[in-house]
Every structure is written in C-alpha cells, then in structure tokens.
Amino acid sequence: MQNRDVDEVLEIIWMQNESGNRDLCVVESEIKTQRLQNVLVEMQNAGLVKIEGANVLFTKEGEEKAGALIRRHRLAERLLADVLEAKDDAIEASACEFEHVISEEVTDAICTLLGHPKECPHGLKIPEGKCCKKAKEVIDSLVTTLDKAPVGENVTVAYILANNHSRLHKLMSFGISPGVKIKIHQKYPAYIIQVDETQIALEKEVVSGIYIRKN
Amino acid sequence: MSECCSDKIKIDFSGMKKIVLVGNPNVGKSVVFSHLTGVYVTVSNYPGTTVELTRGVGTIDKRKFQIIDTPGINSLIPSSEDEKVSHDILLQEHPDLIVQVADAKNLRRTLLLTYQLKAMGFPLVLVLNMMDEADQRRVEIDTKKLEEILGIKIVTATATEGIGISEIKKLIKNKTFTYVKYEIKELQDDVKTTKDRQIEATRVCSLTTKTFPRRILFLERMGDFTMRPITGIPILIFILWLMYKFVGEMAAQTGVSFMEEIVFGKLINPYAIKFINLIIPIPIIREFLVGDYGIITMALTYAIAIILPILGAFFLFFSILEDSGYLPRLSILLNRAFRMIGLSGKAVIPMVLGFGCDTMATMTTRTLETVRERIIATLLLALAIPCSAQLGVILGMISTLPRKAVLIWASVVMLVFFVVGYLSSKVISGASSDFIMEIPPIRMPKLKNILVKTLARIEWYLMEAVPLFIYGTMALFFLDKFNVLVVIEKFASPLVVNFLGLPSKATEAFLVGFFRRDYGAAGLFDLAKKGFMNPHQVVVSLITITLFVPCLAQFLVMIKERGYKVALAIFLFVFPFAFLVGGIVNFILNYFKVVL
Missing domain, CATH: 1.10.10 (Arc Repressor Mutant, subunit A)
Structure with missing residues (x-):
C-alpha cells in the first residue's frame, strides 16, 4: 500500500x-x-x-489523517496564492506535492504566518490545527479595556493610554501601572477599583483608557 | 474642617532641627504630629483633611524639634494646590529629616513616594503606620528585610493607639545627631524613570510582604453598601433623617429652649441685669451691656443660648461622619450630579464640609485641581451651602413648621445650588479634571478623637465667632442709639417689607447677617419665636438668609484663596441674588395662595 x-x-x-x-x-x-x-x-x-x-x-484515525492532509493541502494553496502569487494550475500541482511533504510544525508555522486562515482560495474550509485553537484562546484573553472586565475578577494592567500625561501620572501614583493586579469592585454610579488594599473611584472615561489582561 | 490656628501662634523655631512629616493622603500624619507635639490638629478619615502646613514643637529628651505636618501627597510631582504645599516645603525649607508616614497595608504605593524622596537626596526614615489594619487584612511585612533593601530606618506604629510613638521619637533623636549636610537633587519624572520606580517598588514589595487569604471584613461590607445606589441612597436618607432628629429637633428645640428660656431667660439675664444696674450708674453703658441690643442680652444670648447647643450637636454628629469614612463614599453617589455643574465627585467633600463651616471649606477647595472648579466651588459655598451654625438655627426654626415648609426651603436652596452651578459651569471657562479619588476604608470612629475634635471646634467657635457677634451687636446698638437703625429700616422697607413681605424688624437680622449669617438667622429665630412672623414669612426669610452674603471670615478667606476680583464678583452676585430668590418665593407663595 x-x-x-x-x-x-x-x-x-x-x-x-x-x-x-x-x-x-x-x-x-x-x-x-x-x-x-x-x-x-x-x-x-x-x-x-x-x-x-x-x-x-x-474511523477516528482516518478522519484525523485526512483532516491533516486537507489542512496541509489548502494551507499550501493559500500560501501559494496569497504570498507567492502563483497561477491557478501551478497552485494545484504544487499543493498536491506539498501536502505529502510538510511536517506538522511547518504547517502550523505557515498557518500562523497566514494568520490562521479559515478557507482555501476556492472557499473550502481549512480544518483547524493546534495553532488555531491556541490563537483563539489568546484572542479571548487578549487585552481589553478595564470597563469591560467583569466585577470581582482579578485582572492585570497591560498598559495605560498615555495621551493624557497628568492622568497617567495620577494613576501611577495610586499604584496603577502595567503589570499590577487590580479588581473592579463596582461599576455604577462610578467605577471603583481595588489595587492592593486601596480602593479608588474613577469615571468611565478614565477606566476605558486602562487596558488589561485577564489572568 | 481644619481649625488649625497654627499661623496665629508665633513660635520661635530658631536653632531647632526641622522634621517634616510627609506621606500619602490619609495615612495618619496628623495623628503622629499630635503625638509628637501635643498640639491637636484635626484628624479625620478622608484624604485632604490637612490642606495647610502646621508647625509645632516636639520635645524629645529635653531637645526641642520643629515638627511640620503637611498635606498628603501621592507623588512629588504635584497635581493640586494642597499637594503643591507639601512639595514646596520640601524644596524651600531644607528639612533636617523627613519622616515618611505610611499606610502599612499599601506598601507599594508607599515605596513609590519613598523612592522619589530618596532620589531627591532627603535624609529619610519610614514609619509604617496603621499596623492594626494591616494585621486585620493579613498583610505581613518583613521590616528588617525592607530596611536592608531601602537602606533607611523603619519603625512600625499604630499611631491612633499611641503604639510606636516612642520608637519614632527615638529614631528622630538618633537620626538628627548623625546628621550630615545634603543637597537636594532635581526629581526626574520622565516616563522611563517613573516606570523603573514602579517596577522596583513592585519587586521590593513582593520580596518583603506576604498577604494571606482572608474574609471580607464587616466594615468593608458596610462600606460597599454605602457606595451602591440601591443601598447607598436609603443610607444617605437615613443619615440625613438622623441628623435632622438629633440636631434639628433634639438640640435646636429641647437644647435651645433649655438654654434660652431657663439658663439665660431665668438665670443669667435677670441676674446680670440686676447686677449691672446695681454697679453701673450710667444708663447708656447699662444698655450697652444688658439692653435690647446689649452684649449680654443679645450677643451672648444668641451665641451661647441659641447657636451653641445646635452647633455642638452638629459638630458631634459631623465628626462621627468624618471619622467613619462616609464622606468620600458620598462623592461616588453624587459624582454624576456634580458633573452637571462643572465639578466632579471630588468637590463633594468641600461642599459637605461647608455644612460644617464655609470658611474652612473654602480653604479645602484647594484639593480641586483646576481653577474653574475652585471658582465654581467657592461660589456655591458662598451662596447655597448654609454652615452648621446657620443650618442649626434654620432647622430649629423650620422644625416647628409643617413638613411642607421644610420641603419648600430645601428644594429652593437645592434648586439654586444646581441652577447657579450649571449656569456658572457654562459661563466660567477652563478645564475640568478627571474624577480619580481614593476611597478610605470605613473605620469605627474613636470616641476620644470625636470628643477632642468637637471640643476643638466649639473652642474655635467661641474664640472666633463670638467676638463677631459682639461687634455686630455693638454696631446695632450704635445704629439704634443714633437713630440710624430706623432710617435704614425705612430705607430697606420696599425691599424687606414689600418685596419679601417680612416685618421691618427683619432688616436687623440681615444687617447682622453681614457679620455672620448664623447671627442673622438667630435674629430671625428670635423674631419667629416672639411671634412676629407667620410660617410664610419664616420660609421666605430663611431662604433669603440661607443664600445671603458669606460671613466676614469666609469673605476674607475667599480673597486669600481666589483673589480680590473673584471674591468681590461672587459677593456682588450673591447679595442681590439672595433677595431676588426670596422675593420670587414670596411672590409664588402669595400667587398660589400656599397655606403653611
């Protein structure tokens, strides 16, 4: 065989x-x-x-094998089409060769390079790899503004928008700076956040300038 | 309210080492100061109690030191006027030692300031205060290690209990013996340096502190209730109701009746009249002391019998509120409303302090960050915030009237507050500032501090306000004697009698109101008690006197804080405006035939 x-x-x-x-x-x-x-x-x-x-x-094994194969094929198509700008027939021929030779790591690297595309140039679905799942989790936990954090959850300050110097300074002097763990205590009528043992009242305008990562 | 009279007592500090207490707001610098010097300065539970420097002499082992208490700062790069006071003193006065007082449970923030102080080259020791609260919150600090890392001496303390004070004294004594001359370096405040300090503070903090999991404390839960609208608003209403019962009913009715009718009416005044008639043969001097406009029968009766009981009760109640940490929480509930009048929740504290004393509150407007906010706050304090003495008298008068009268008075004053605030926020140009405010923990007020503070305030009232009552009475006495009073009353009659619909004797109340509004209110109180005014007139007169010109002391502070131009402009606006509103209310009450 x-x-x-x-x-x-x-x-x-x-x-x-x-x-x-x-x-x-x-x-x-x-x-x-x-x-x-x-x-x-x-x-x-x-x-x-x-x-x-x-x-x-x-069977389960067969499906995995086939999925990986299709993934390699279609990612190769994407790579050839998007990055190398190859012609259609060349794409098909090369993709058919690629699918048999590239390793899983290289596939994931290409996938990441292309930004985890969802479809091949023909509009068919590219099966997800490990790298895509990981990327999804990262996007979920990626940086959002503090006002979107749920009440009571511990989050870490990623950065503070620095367009307002005095505001930045004031926040920093209260101990709110990148890397610091904070918690939203209350959202209405004003935001109250807890840093260490200090509670600070802030308005939405200020809070939405503080970017955070969920832990 | 910070009734510190430090600048009035002249002490010769020459030859004394200069020790400056510095630290984040609300960490207990003033408590430490009081322990070191024996001088009481107002201690409360909100950031910004101290807005001025207080100097005192501390004696340690027979050696005298000059101790300076400063307004709290979060950073040596000042963002408001009170912070600037602290910043400037460090640069100008070249302290021999800085004692940084710190909140032990917030070490990281403390260190940010420590690093700034160190970077500037100041000789420094650190007092980790409020160790009791750190214990409660299960925060443990390895002070030995921290000393090693920072290279400065550290003591732990719970100053409100007197714990650690002798160690602080020892530290000051030892440190200043080994004192070397130093130079103040400029503080770098670029983003990179600031960031590095932050990182260093976080690192050192994690090396030296341990926090253990803990349960939410009961007082913390209470604090949360006061900040959430659903529970916070009922709590606010309850507090106001309690105050009304205690100050407006208990003190203003029972207390005042007792003092005025029994103590003064049956005891002091009859005997004083008898005694003075006996020893002073000259009628005019007799009248000056015990006549209709006599110093004893009018000035002292008003000041001691009518105002003092109300004021004492109010101060007591207010002190409890201040020490509990409730006031900053009120800022959260009111922030949005204050935004509409060009202010932020940060201005709530000066406004609420105005109900204690508008003069002191005007000084507290320093904690606001922009000039525009300070002007609006100063205007509203001068116009629509009745001070405790005045409020007390008003509550005393109004509580005998139907509820409707109270409602009319309160809504008109509140309406004026918001309408004038809104309009002035449109007229006065300038920036407003971010609402970023520290909320201190709810604390159980300490009985001793409450009593000492209340007594200190009563003493301040007796020393500062009562003389003004006497001057006002003297003015009335002479105006009466030279028949000018009748002329003024006649002259003011179209305004007072026709426009406001009040008896012409009410003119006298407004006249003394120029000295102090509460004195004016006391005059109205007297008129109402003697049956010269009906409920309708009481309401109109109360609204007018509530909005009436700021008292002399407040006006002087306004000049000092905001300058002549602004102070005068406010005065010239408030004076006619008060009468205008009074007249309009009189007209509306008549027009709609409101029965009170």
Whole structure:
C-alpha cells in the first residue's frame, strides 16, 4: 500500500463527505483507477475507513489523517496564492506535492504566518490545527479595556493610554501601572477599583483608557 | 474642617532641627504630629483633611524639634494646590529629616513616594503606620528585610493607639545627631524613570510582604453598601433623617429652649441685669451691656443660648461622619450630579464640609485641581451651602413648621445650588479634571478623637465667632442709639417689607447677617419665636438668609484663596441674588395662595 495512494483516497472521501456524499458507489466512481480501488479495501483492513451498508465512513484515525492532509493541502494553496502569487494550475500541482511533504510544525508555522486562515482560495474550509485553537484562546484573553472586565475578577494592567500625561501620572501614583493586579469592585454610579488594599473611584472615561489582561 | 490656628501662634523655631512629616493622603500624619507635639490638629478619615502646613514643637529628651505636618501627597510631582504645599516645603525649607508616614497595608504605593524622596537626596526614615489594619487584612511585612533593601530606618506604629510613638521619637533623636549636610537633587519624572520606580517598588514589595487569604471584613461590607445606589441612597436618607432628629429637633428645640428660656431667660439675664444696674450708674453703658441690643442680652444670648447647643450637636454628629469614612463614599453617589455643574465627585467633600463651616471649606477647595472648579466651588459655598451654625438655627426654626415648609426651603436652596452651578459651569471657562479619588476604608470612629475634635471646634467657635457677634451687636446698638437703625429700616422697607413681605424688624437680622449669617438667622429665630412672623414669612426669610452674603471670615478667606476680583464678583452676585430668590418665593407663595 503506497502512502501517496492512501492520501489520495483519503482526500477523495473527505471531499465527498464535505459535499454530503457518503455513498460507496459515488466514492468508488470518483476513485478512477483499479489500483486505488484496491487501496480502499486495504485501508478498510488498516482501520482507516469502514463501510456501513452503502456508506463509506472514516474511523477516528482516518478522519484525523485526512483532516491533516486537507489542512496541509489548502494551507499550501493559500500560501501559494496569497504570498507567492502563483497561477491557478501551478497552485494545484504544487499543493498536491506539498501536502505529502510538510511536517506538522511547518504547517502550523505557515498557518500562523497566514494568520490562521479559515478557507482555501476556492472557499473550502481549512480544518483547524493546534495553532488555531491556541490563537483563539489568546484572542479571548487578549487585552481589553478595564470597563469591560467583569466585577470581582482579578485582572492585570497591560498598559495605560498615555495621551493624557497628568492622568497617567495620577494613576501611577495610586499604584496603577502595567503589570499590577487590580479588581473592579463596582461599576455604577462610578467605577471603583481595588489595587492592593486601596480602593479608588474613577469615571468611565478614565477606566476605558486602562487596558488589561485577564489572568 | 481644619481649625488649625497654627499661623496665629508665633513660635520661635530658631536653632531647632526641622522634621517634616510627609506621606500619602490619609495615612495618619496628623495623628503622629499630635503625638509628637501635643498640639491637636484635626484628624479625620478622608484624604485632604490637612490642606495647610502646621508647625509645632516636639520635645524629645529635653531637645526641642520643629515638627511640620503637611498635606498628603501621592507623588512629588504635584497635581493640586494642597499637594503643591507639601512639595514646596520640601524644596524651600531644607528639612533636617523627613519622616515618611505610611499606610502599612499599601506598601507599594508607599515605596513609590519613598523612592522619589530618596532620589531627591532627603535624609529619610519610614514609619509604617496603621499596623492594626494591616494585621486585620493579613498583610505581613518583613521590616528588617525592607530596611536592608531601602537602606533607611523603619519603625512600625499604630499611631491612633499611641503604639510606636516612642520608637519614632527615638529614631528622630538618633537620626538628627548623625546628621550630615545634603543637597537636594532635581526629581526626574520622565516616563522611563517613573516606570523603573514602579517596577522596583513592585519587586521590593513582593520580596518583603506576604498577604494571606482572608474574609471580607464587616466594615468593608458596610462600606460597599454605602457606595451602591440601591443601598447607598436609603443610607444617605437615613443619615440625613438622623441628623435632622438629633440636631434639628433634639438640640435646636429641647437644647435651645433649655438654654434660652431657663439658663439665660431665668438665670443669667435677670441676674446680670440686676447686677449691672446695681454697679453701673450710667444708663447708656447699662444698655450697652444688658439692653435690647446689649452684649449680654443679645450677643451672648444668641451665641451661647441659641447657636451653641445646635452647633455642638452638629459638630458631634459631623465628626462621627468624618471619622467613619462616609464622606468620600458620598462623592461616588453624587459624582454624576456634580458633573452637571462643572465639578466632579471630588468637590463633594468641600461642599459637605461647608455644612460644617464655609470658611474652612473654602480653604479645602484647594484639593480641586483646576481653577474653574475652585471658582465654581467657592461660589456655591458662598451662596447655597448654609454652615452648621446657620443650618442649626434654620432647622430649629423650620422644625416647628409643617413638613411642607421644610420641603419648600430645601428644594429652593437645592434648586439654586444646581441652577447657579450649571449656569456658572457654562459661563466660567477652563478645564475640568478627571474624577480619580481614593476611597478610605470605613473605620469605627474613636470616641476620644470625636470628643477632642468637637471640643476643638466649639473652642474655635467661641474664640472666633463670638467676638463677631459682639461687634455686630455693638454696631446695632450704635445704629439704634443714633437713630440710624430706623432710617435704614425705612430705607430697606420696599425691599424687606414689600418685596419679601417680612416685618421691618427683619432688616436687623440681615444687617447682622453681614457679620455672620448664623447671627442673622438667630435674629430671625428670635423674631419667629416672639411671634412676629407667620410660617410664610419664616420660609421666605430663611431662604433669603440661607443664600445671603458669606460671613466676614469666609469673605476674607475667599480673597486669600481666589483673589480680590473673584471674591468681590461672587459677593456682588450673591447679595442681590439672595433677595431676588426670596422675593420670587414670596411672590409664588402669595400667587398660589400656599397655606403653611
């Protein structure tokens, strides 16, 4: 069983699944050569796919393998199209080569470089990698303004907008500076924040100039 | 209110080492000062109690030191006038030692100031005060380690209990013996240096303090209730009601009746009249002392019998409020309303202090950051905030009237406060400042401090206000004797009688009101008591006297703080405006035939 052949068949099944086809006949008709037909049987034995009635289904292992493959392929397309500005046919040919050779780390690096794209140039979904999930968490916990922090939660000051020098100075002299842990105590009628054992009353205008990270 | 009379007592400080107490606001500098010098300065629980320097002499082992108490500062780069006072003294006076007083539970903020003081080269020791509160909040500080890192001597203290004072004394004594001359360096305040100080303070703080998990204290919970509108507003109403009961009903009715009718009416005045008639043969001097406009029968009766009981009760109540830490919390509830009149919640404290004494409150407007805010606050204090003495007399008069009368008086004064505030915020140009304010913890007021403070204020009243009563009475006496009073009353009649609808004798009250508004109010009180005014007239006269010109002392402070021009402009606005509002209310009450 040739690896490239397996990849080929996995891809075909994934793409058929994507468009809602699980029918064995349809999948078989897409698998053009007899050699690949045999591969499908071998894959069944290897536990990558299973046939239930008239349908071809991925096993867990098969789905992961196929997903990673599609991800590599479509990220390669994106890279070629967006960064290298290659022509359409060149893209397809190269992507088909790329998908077999690049490692997971390189894939994640490309994904990060491209800003975790959601779709390939043809508008098909790119399966998420580990890097995308991590990025999502980071975005959630990324810097927001203090007025958006929930009451009672400990947050860390990231930075204070420095367009108003005297305000910055005053906040700093109360001990509010980057890296300091603070807590919103109350939001109405004025904001009250707690820094160490000091409570300070502030207005929204001031509070929305303080950027924080959730812990 | 800070009735410090330090600048009036001239002490020769020559040859004494100069010790300056410096620190963040509301950390107990004034308590330490009182312990070191034996001089009482007002101690309260809100930032900005001290707005001026107080100097005193502290004797340690028979050696005399000049001790200076300063307004609290968060940074040596001042952002308001009271902070500037502290900043300037450090530069100008070249202190022999700086004692930084600090809130032990807020070490990081303390260190920011410590580093600034060190950077400027001052000889420095650190007092970690309020150790009791740090303990309660389970904050532990390794002072030995902190001493090593900072390279300065440190003592811990709970000054309100007198703990640690002898150690502070020892420190001052030892430190000033080994004193070397030093030079003051300029403080760098660029962003990088400031940032480095912040980082260093945070690092040292984490090295030397440990905080343990703890439960929320009962007083902290109470503090939260006062700041949230749902619970805060009912609490505010309850406090006002309590004050009305205590000052307006108990003191102003029961207390005043007792003093006026029994103590003065049955005891002092009859005997004084008898005694003076016996020893003084000249009628005019007799009248001067015990006549209709006599110093004993009018000035002292008003000052001691009518005002003192009310004032004493008010001061007592107010001191409790001040020491509890309630006032800064009120700023949170009122911040939005104050924004509409060009001020911020920070101005709430000077305004509320105005109900104690407008003169002192005018000084406290220094804590506001922009000139515009200070002018608006000064104007509103002069116009629409009745001081305790006046308020007390007013409450005493009005509490005998139906509720409706109280409501009319209070709403008119409040309306004037907001309308004039709003308009002046439109007219007076300039910037307003951010509302950034420290909220001190709610504390259980200490009985001793309450009593000492109340007595200090009563003493201040007797020393400063009563002489003015006597001058006012003397003026009335002579005006009466030379028949000028009748002329003035006739002259003022279109205004007082026709426009305001008051008896012409009310003119006298307004005349003495120029000396002190409370004296004017006392005059009205007397008229009402003797049945010369109906409820309608009482309300109109009270509104007019409430808004009436600031007292002499307040006017002088206005000149000192805001300059001649602003002070005079305010005076010239307030005087006719008070009558105008009184006249309008009189007209409306007549027009709608309001029955009181």
